[in-house]
Amino acid sequence: MNPLLLEVPLELYTERLILRAPSQTGDGPVVNEAIRDxxxxxxxxxxxxxxxxxxxxxxxxxxxxxIKFLNRESFRFLIFHRETQEFIGAVSLQGIDWDIPKCETGYWIHTKFSGNGYMKEAVESVVHLGLHQLNFKRIEIRCESDNHRSQALAEAAGFSLEGILRNDDLSADGSRITDTCFYSVIR
Known part of the structure; x- marks a missing residue:
């Protein structure tokens, strides 16, 4: 099936969160403020x-x-608290390979919401979407071996460590070579 024909919800709901595709003009200021903070x-x-x-x-x-969401190239969701409507962060299914089909999940959280389990809840929601609605066979989380919080999140969300690729990538600022942890969940 052509991925453009897939029905992909623009909103996902969890117990505490609303995950919404960035389809509304004007999300920039609130997301930018979270990045600054x-x-x-x-x-x-x-x-x-x-x-x-x-x-x-x-x-x-x-x-x-x-646009990438509509073209089925990646699925980014903005995370909002259901009760307060506060912006919490972002989570996505990205790096999609429709031939397998598989993808990677990426995420970031507004620091003031860290430590409350929100990102685990959001990751579990998009993983469910990926495995059960989009029929991905594999979803990966990749993170630096020094990023212990991301590793803990991957494990808490049910991902298995497949291995560590040594001298695999550059640090975010490009200043040093890093090792990459590969986690996955499969259907």
Whole structure:
């Protein structure tokens, strides 16, 4: 089946969260504020967070993510608290290979919401979507071997460590070579 014909929900609901595709114009300011507030933590692990983006750049990035969602190239969801409507972070199914089919999940959280289990809840929701609605055979989490919080999240969400690739990638800031942990969940 052509992936463009797949019915993919624009919103997912968990007990505490709403995961929404970035389909609404105007999400840029709230996402940008979270990036600014969490910059120190994000900068260590994420290449996109090496400089604080302008609000306009964040809005362009979200609109681009919406286009990729519609084209079935990746599925990014913005995470909001169900009761307070506060923006918590983002989670995505990305690096999609429709021939297998498989993908990777990526995520980041606003620092002030860290430690509450929100990201585990969000990752479990998109993994369920990926395995049971989109019929992926495999979903991966890749993270630096020094990123212990991401490793703990992968394990808590039911992913298995498949291995560590030594001298596999560059750090987020490009200053050193790092090892990459490969986690997966399969159907």
């Amino acid at each position: 969490s910059f120190k933590e994000l900068k260590e692990w994420l290449p996109f967070a090496q400089e604080i983006p302008a609000v306009e750049d964040t809005e362009v990035n979200l609109r681009s993510a919406h």
